Amino acid sequence: MADLRNNFVGIKSPNPFWLASAPPTDKEYNVERAFKAGWGGVVWKTLGEAGPPVVNVNGPRYGAIWAGDRRLMGFNNIELITDRDLQRNLREIKAVKMRWPDRAVVASIMVPCDEDSWKAILPLVEETGADGIELNFGCPHGMSERGMGAAVGQVPEYVEMVVRWCKHYSRMPVITKLTPNVTDIRRPARAAKNGGTDAVSLINTINSITNVDLDLMAPMPTIDGKGTHGGYCGPAAKPIALHMVAEIARDRETLGLPISGIGGITTWRDAAEFMALGSGNVQVCTAAMVYGFKIVEEMISGLSNWMDEKGYKTLDDFVGKASRNVTDWQFLNLEYITKARIDQDLCIKCGRCHIACEDTSHQAITKEKNGVRYFEVMDNECVGCNLCVNVCPVEDCITMVELAPGMIDERTGRVVTGKYANWTTHPNNPMRKDAVEPAE
Amino acid sequence: MGDGILKDGIAAGRLAENQYVSNFADLHPPFVQHEAFVEADRCYFCYDAPCQAACPTSIDIPLFIREILTDNPLGAAETIFEQNILGGMCARVCPTEQLCEEACVREAAEGKPVKIGMLQRYATDAAMDAGVQFFTRGAETGKHVAIVGAGPAGLACAHRLSMHGHSVTIFDARPKAGGLNEYGIAFYKTPGGFAQAEVDYVTAIGGIDIETGKALGRDFTLADLTAKYDAVFLGMGLGGVNALRAEGEDADGVDNAIDFIATLRQASDLSTLPIGRRVVVIGGGMTAVDAAVQSKLLGAEEVTMVYRRGREQMNASGFEQDLAAAKGVNIRLWLAPKRVMTAGGKVTGIELSYMALDAGGALKPTGETTTIACDQVFKAIGQTLASDGDGVTLAGGKIEVDDEGHTSMPKVWAGGDCATGGDDLTVTAVAEGRDAAESINRFLSGK
Numbered sequence: 086m087a088d089l090r091n092n093f094v095g096i097k098s099p100n101p102f103w104l105a106s107a108p109p110t111d112k113e114y115n116v117e118r119a120f121k122a123g124w125g126g127v128v129w130k131t132l133g134e135a136g137p138p139v140v141n142v143n144g145p146r147y148g149a150i151w152a153g154d155r156r157l158m159g160f161n162n163i164e165l166i167t168d169r170d171l172q173r174n175l176r177e178i179k180a181v182k183m184r185w186p187d188r189a190v191v192a193s194i195m196v197p198c199d200e201d202s203w204k205a206i207l208p209l210v211e212e213t214g215a216d217g218i219e220l221n222f223g224c225p226h227g228m229s230e231r232g233m234g235a236a237v238g239q240v241p242e243y244v245e246m247v248v249r250w251c252k253h254y255s256r257m258p259v260i261t262k263l264t265p266n267v268t269d270i271r272r273p274a275r276a277a278k279n280g281g282t283d284a285v286s287l288i289n290t291i292n293s294i295t296n297v298d299l300d301l302m303a304p305m306p307t308i309d310g311k312g313t314h315g316g317y318c319g320p321a322a323k324p325i326a327l328h329m330v331a332e333i334a335r336d337r338e339t340l341g342l343p344i345s346g347i348g349g350i351t352t353w354r355d356a357a358e359f360m361a362l363g364s365g366n367v368q369v370c371t372a373a374m375v376y377g378f379k380i381v382e383e384m385i386s387g388l389s390n391w392m393d394e395k396g397y398k399t400l401d402d403f404v405g406k407a408s409r410n411v412t413d414w415q416f417l418n419l420e421y422i423t424k425a426r427i428d429q430d431l432c433i434k435c436g437r438c439h440i441a442c443e444d445t446s447h448q449a450i451t452k453e454k455n456g457v458r459y460f461e462v463m464d465n466e467c468v469g470c471n472l473c474v475n476v477c478p479v480e481d482c483i484t485m486v487e488l489a490p491g492m493i494d495e496r497t498g499r500v501v502t503g504k505y506a507n508w509t510t511h512p513n514n515p516m517r518k519d520a521v522e523p524a525e
Numbered sequence: 526m527g528d529g530i531l532k533d534g535i536a537a538g539r540l541a542e543n544q545y546v547s548n549f550a551d552l553h554p555p556f557v558q559h560e561a562f563v564e565a566d567r568c569y570f571c572y573d574a575p576c577q578a579a580c581p582t583s584i585d586i587p588l589f590i591r592e593i594l595t596d597n598p599l600g601a602a603e604t605i606f607e608q609n610i611l612g613g614m615c616a617r618v619c620p621t622e623q624l625c626e627e628a629c630v631r632e633a634a635e636g637k638p639v640k641i642g643m644l645q646r647y648a649t650d651a652a653m654d655a656g657v658q659f660f661t662r663g664a665e666t667g668k669h670v671a672i673v674g675a676g677p678a679g680l681a682c683a684h685r686l687s688m689h690g691h692s693v694t695i696f697d698a699r700p701k702a703g704g705l706n707e708y709g710i711a712f713y714k715t716p717g718g719f720a721q722a723e724v725d726y727v728t729a730i731g732g733i734d735i736e737t738g739k740a741l742g743r744d745f746t747l748a749d750l751t752a753k754y755d756a757v758f759l760g761m762g763l764g765g766v767n768a769l770r771a772e773g774e775d776a777d778g779v780d781n782a783i784d785f786i787a788t789l790r791q792a793s794d795l796s797t798l799p800i801g802r803r804v805v806v807i808g809g810g811m812t813a814v815d816a817a818v819q820s821k822l823l824g825a826e827e828v829t830m831v832y833r834r835g836r837e838q839m840n841a842s843g844f845e846q847d848l849a850a851a852k853g854v855n856i857r858l859w860l861a862p863k864r865v866m867t868a869g870g871k872v873t874g875i876e877l878s879y880m881a882l883d884a885g886g887a888l889k890p891t892g893e894t895t896t897i898a899c900d901q902v903f904k905a906i907g908q909t910l911a912s913d914g915d916g917v918t919l920a921g922g923k924i925e926v927d928d929e930g931h932t933s934m935p936k937v938w939a940g941g942d943c944a945t946g947g948d949d950l951t952v953t954a955v956a957e958g959r960d961a962a963e964s965i966n967r968f969l970s971g972k
Contacts, residue, residue, distance in 0.1 A: 153566030155559075433630040436572030452573065478569050479634065 087392035094283040098125035098189040105368035106193035113177035122378035126189025131166035145306035148295035159321035179213040195221040217258035223289020238264035241276035248280030263287040286345035290316025319371040323349030334363025334408040353387025361407035423469035423485040431482040438473035465495040539824025548822040565594035579628035582609035602652030616646035663690030671754040676704020678760030678941030681958030687732040698740035708787040711815035747915035759939035764911030773865030778872030782816035782905035801901025808905030809839035833861040930961030
């Protein structure tokens, strides 16, 4: 039985599944339910400074895109940080942490970008007994217009400055939450590290307009005929988040910096993927908002069974195992040659592989044989692109098969060498240099 | 279905008043929008789709399903009607499990094809309910075509001729247009006056006159039509009924299944329709199933379908056979009628011969017999051309036509059940009518 216990920058939780700072963690009531359901930890919905709390819109604050049968694929929100009084939130954090000492309770914070504001709130949070703080440098809407959230996260110098204040005025572990709305995620991550952060968490939500109401001619969600960009998340955001996690995990300057992975995590497999790319744990929001807290049962069971199957006894056994295989394009092996293979027993003859290849790619799949509907890969045209695999509705019907050394690639007429050779040494590369191996 | 009220012999009012409505309600309630979206999402949008190839009218099925999925039901309807102007009725009566849905790749993948018929109904209902027309009458050519029979073949032919600008007059022997759609299909497949609504929808293009109560051979001859019109299309179906060739078939209580179905369809009050307490239907096709099931739905206590061969040879589809069984019809195979038993001129039962294939594969009585007690016998063993062809060449009892529907006479085309070829389905009749119209148009425009 795999050990799912998680130790993230000294914050312990019975499993690596935390709820991200968001509506599900805004109140004692919700967090209590989450812990009863089995969540390992929560990052409390972002606290603001003392005084009159922020206000939210009173119309729709969420938007979504769907796949078939209204399966929610992408989600967006224009909600701000907690709109409840600071003192009340602090009292509730304290009460919850006392009742659930084995669970992680981290407080997310966002106050104006001046030293006094941070200096004022940090002791109040520390007094609750919270396990740590997460700096909300990511919220892309509303608060950013006021110089907070993403407005800070987009300026590495500000990130470093605020992290430094937090480390100076608090003993709590600091997790810096990053906005993806930047051109290079490594810059704010490096800045956070330079400021002394204990970890980064990412991604926060992505600037987005999910849809347009074609009757009102207004973006959705629509407030009295107008809309604004919101923060995008959910399953459709996962690939963007995975890339950013991987970039930080393999960056020489941030190597070893703990990462809490966030972005569209819906199942145990999503979580395992984030962790394989270097996340010490994961945070979930959208999936809980769509299906409720019960999903954590599937995540715990699925991760545990997969770890057992693979022989991983603890989370550390596989965290970061895939990040070493993330590299630059220039280091990909150009001598690695695959061809698509269609399993005729599994093929249902929908023809999608043929038309995708014929219309949009390499004209490498037949449509008939002896006058009968028949889909087969022509090796002399197939570049091994994987498009047919992706469009095939039958799992494992089409697979990419590697050509073994000594075989001839019928497309190029060349013998497969079985050696490693990348673009850096390729004769077509005007900038070619002597062989360079990818960094491990 | 409820319990019948036990009355001996052939009697009306076997059910409680309110039961007729539920018994004869829509067999498949239409999809609501969400159901349509979920089902449409199952379509893989196949390349050169097998479903389309399996459709006798070649409807671009993946395209119309994609149009439904993107909340464009009118676009979907136009895609359907371009190929099949009677797409609404075909959505209801096509044996889809033998056509498009059998070919659906999801049938191969998981045994659950996309419900193409239901989706087609969703789209065509949307357009017809909104009264949206997609086609306009072509510029007047001054040519005038006579059509015999206002059924699916005749209507499809007329609509396409009107699109090309020709004027059309349709003659039909019955009081109403629609042919088998109006008179020959089970009530629960097309409730709510759909057949007449579809006639109105098709003829709304203009240039089509329908003269009802006028029968070929009775009120006019084919020679009259060829003399007066620029071209003629024969689509009058099969008006005759095959005889049982069994002793006693003239007895009171032996009726044609198609007449029973027609009477039922035209009835304003189903509780006034008499039906036997015990009914035997002879035949193995769709008409036999329609008659048997509706007998049961009218409150008959025992209904038995008798077919002289095995289940595999039945013309009724597997779905139809299952429907009959589900409604309580007992299907008996390898039995042929030998003698209708009577008392006082009324049916009391039927004596049946057991049948088997001999060594040469010919169907022969085995010599054994059995009897089924009954009050009523419906004959559903096939229909025949009511006329001798009136001058056109026949083949196998039907009007012989070429690939374009052209008969042996230069100005005369034919299609639907009365002509050779096709499967005697509504959808093949539509295809034949439409294609004959194209051929007629080429003829009239000298191409």
